[in-house]
Amino acid sequence: MTKEFYDMRVRTILTLVVMIAIFLSVAPLHNYAIKMLEEHKGELRGFNINIEALKNWNIYIYSQWFGKNFGQFIPIIAIIFAFPLFSREYENKTIEFLLTRMSRGKVFLNKFLAAAVNLSVEIAILSFLPLIYSVLFSKPLSYNLIWEFLIQSEVGGFLWFSLALLFSVIFDDQVKPLITVLGILALSIAFGFIRPLSFLNTYPYILGSNVLRGLGIDITRTAVFLTISSVLVSFSCALFIRKEI
Amino acid sequence: MILEVKSLYKSYGEKVAVDGVSFEIGRGEIFTIVGRNGAGKTTTIKCILGLRKKDSGEILMKGSRTYLPEDKKLYRNYTVEKMLYVAEGISRYFHRERARELAKKFKLPENEKIANLSHGMLTLLYLSIVFAEDVDLYILDEPTWGLDPVVRSEVLDMIRDMAAGGKSFLITTHILQEAEKISDRVAIMKDGKFLEIDSVDSLKEKYVAVRVGLNEYLEEGYLYKVASNEKIYIVERGKVSLEYQPASFEMIFQALVRGERK
Numbered sequence: 001m002t003k004e005f006y007d008m009r010v011r012t013i014l015t016l017v018v019m020i021a022i023f024l025s026v027a028p029l030h031n032y033a034i035k036m037l038e039e040h041k042g043e044l045r046g047f048n049i050n051i052e053a054l055k056n057w058n059i060y061i062y063s064q065w066f067g068k069n070f071g072q073f074i075p076i077i078a079i080i081f082a083f084p085l086f087s088r089e090y091e092n093k094t095i096e097f098l099l100t101r102m103s104r105g106k107v108f109l110n111k112f113l114a115a116a117v118n119l120s121v122e123i124a125i126l127s128f129l130p131l132i133y134s135v136l137f138s139k140p141l142s143y144n145l146i147w148e149f150l151i152q153s154e155v156g157g158f159l160w161f162s163l164a165l166l167f168s169v170i171f172d173d174q175v176k177p178l179i180t181v182l183g184i185l186a187l188s189i190a191f192g193f194i195r196p197l198s199f200l201n202t203y204p205y206i207l208g209s210n211v212l213r214g215l216g217i218d219i220t221r222t223a224v225f226l227t228i229s230s231v232l233v234s235f236s237c238a239l240f241i242r243k244e245i
Numbered sequence: 246m247i248l249e250v251k252s253l254y255k256s257y258g259e260k261v262a263v264d265g266v267s268f269e270i271g272r273g274e275i276f277t278i279v280g281r282n283g284a285g286k287t288t289t290i291k292c293i294l295g296l297r298k299k300d301s302g303e304i305l306m307k308g309s310r311t312y313l314p315e316d317k318k319l320y321r322n323y324t325v326e327k328m329l330y331v332a333e334g335i336s337r338y339f340h341r342e343r344a345r346e347l348a349k350k351f352k353l354p355e356n357e358k359i360a361n362l363s364h365g366m367l368t369l370l371y372l373s374i375v376f377a378e379d380v381d382l383y384i385l386d387e388p389t390w391g392l393d394p395v396v397r398s399e400v401l402d403m404i405r406d407m408a409a410g411g412k413s414f415l416i417t418t419h420i421l422q423e424a425e426k427i428s429d430r431v432a433i434m435k436d437g438k439f440l441e442i443d444s445v446d447s448l449k450e451k452y453v454a455v456r457v458g459l460n461e462y463l464e465e466g467y468l469y470k471v472a473s474n475e476k477i478y479i480v481e482r483g484k485v486s487l488e489y490q491p492a493s494f495e496m497i498f499q500a501l502v503r504g505e506r507k
Contacts, residue, residue: 003331007320093318100294100312101336245296 004114008081012118015077019126022069027133030060057139061130062212066149070126071207074153075160075185081119082164083177085111086240090172095245104241112165112233119161123153148211151222156206159225160185162232169236169243246307247272247382247413248293253302255285255292255437262288264437265302270382275404275414277424280434281502286417287315289434290384293415308381309338315386315417317371321360325353325370332374344377351396364391372400376407383407384415389423401427425494435502445494452497453482453489467500 037044037051054060065071089095098107127150134141163184167177192201204210205221248270255263263285270276278286291297293304294312319328325348333341348355351369353362362370368391375383388404389397404414405427418424424431425445432442441448455478457463459471465485466478469492479492479500492500 002334006327006331092321093314093316094320096296096312096314096316097319098335099296100310100314101339242298244298245291 001110001114004110005118008115008118011080012122015080016122016125019070019073019077019122020129022073023065023126023129023133026064026069027061027130030057033060033064057134058142058145059212061134061139061141062145062149062208065130066127066153067207067209067212070129071153072203074123074157074206075202077122078119078157078159078161079164079178079181079185081115082161083168083181084174085115085165086168087171087174087177090245091174099245105237108237108240112237115165116158116161119157120154123157124150127153145211148217149208151217152205152208152211155222155225155229156202158229159202162229162236166232166236166239169240246270246305247274248307248310248415249303249305250289250293251303251305253289253292253304254300255288255297256300261437263292263299266434266437266439268432268439268442270413270415272381272413273408273411274429275408275416275427277414277416277418277428277431278434278439279418279421279424279431279498282419284434284502285437286434287386288437290386290415290417294384306382309379310382310384311336311338311375311378311380313371313375313383313385313388315390317364317368319359319367319371321358323359324356325359325362326355328359328370329374332377336374336378338378338380339374340377340379344373347373347376365393365396368392369396376403380412382413382415386417387419388416389418389420397423421495421498431494433498433501435504440501441497448497449492449494451481452479452492452500454478454492454496455480455485455487455489457487467503468505469496469500469503 034051034055037049037054041051054063086095089098102110127146131141131143131146133139134143160181164177164181167180171177171180188200188202191197192203202225205218205225210216210218246269250269251267253263253266254261266285266289268276278289280286288297290312292299293306294310320331323331329341329344329348332339332344345355348370351366351373353366353370353373359367359370368388372388375385383404389400392400401423404416408414408429416424416428428445430442430444431448433440443451454469455463455466456475457478459474459476461476462468463478463480463485466480469477469479477496479497480489482489
């Protein structure tokens, strides 16, 4: 598994640095953002922005971090972690080196676990950034919501990770799984605008709109997403074990 | 017996890649498959290794094995040293110190990135990894392709020494002199079938070269060459009552894989 962690180091560090940079462009600008919004109150009248609510640090940081900046990148980060896992080995023809020295099940498990753990830890670190920042800068944060956001972020991320993993197993080059999963992500958002198909859009869940409204974790979607992810991972494993190299 | 293959079949749609191949490899034996491109050598090996699914047949592997593929691809962004470190975590039979010794012997720069290695150096690095694995059977697909004659000879000597120590080898090669030099037995492969399996000496004993006129042909033989005033056939000794000469392994191979009668 050392190899897998080593192979992922660039992706892990890069996504972490980018997300921390985004966080630092959001959190310290609370007062400035409110000031800007108040200055342009008249022009923003049609946008239904509750400036008074945003003055509350809790609402500001949760809505701007989980509900916007971090949340919208979760599927992208998950896809970045999963799409090259197998496809890069096929494309570079290094898969033979692995498969003739380890069982296919072990190769799959190593890759899956290393990437899943990496993704999970990165989502956890990024989810706790508001708490760390609030402690450091003495901001009053009710951190009980963080756990709910964290769970939905992890589950939503894992769903997209599992889908990208499947296409990484199927395709023999790195471009096709990336394009395919990004295409599915775009379609899921587009179909989400059609009311009967709105369930296809995973973003309301990942952004934690129900958590922000004080409704707690969406248990049904959590269970459905976990089930779909498990099926996708199991199917990917079965495909990989049968795949001709 | 380290490996036994019985009636192995593999096809890709209409194209039959391996057509009922059977053979076995004993302990300490060097078994070489020779054949032209597309003869089915690599597919046979990949079926044995489980990289490709066989259509039918039986493969009995009794012991551990390792593999040197035709495409010597390793992780381009690793250094030589890093690759050896990673190999230790992947193969339980791998001995890093042994690999480092081999890499040193082959003068591989340990801090050089694999992407910067020449084709020959990459082959040597792969060979260092494979030879540092303590297994029963070494499956080597074109092990010396792209190596200079001096290093090639060193590698062949290493194979012979390891075989003398009880290790078995399944090798494919295009280089007939190489097969002749190191193999205990060779299989000549064409269109997915083994035309012959025997030691090179036995094949040379079995086949002879016969010269006939340009207008004559030998139904029992395989045409090797048409010269300006004669044709040379390779025939089984004793099948024709004509004057014959010894045939080299290369002559036998070429005549058999061409399979031309006229």
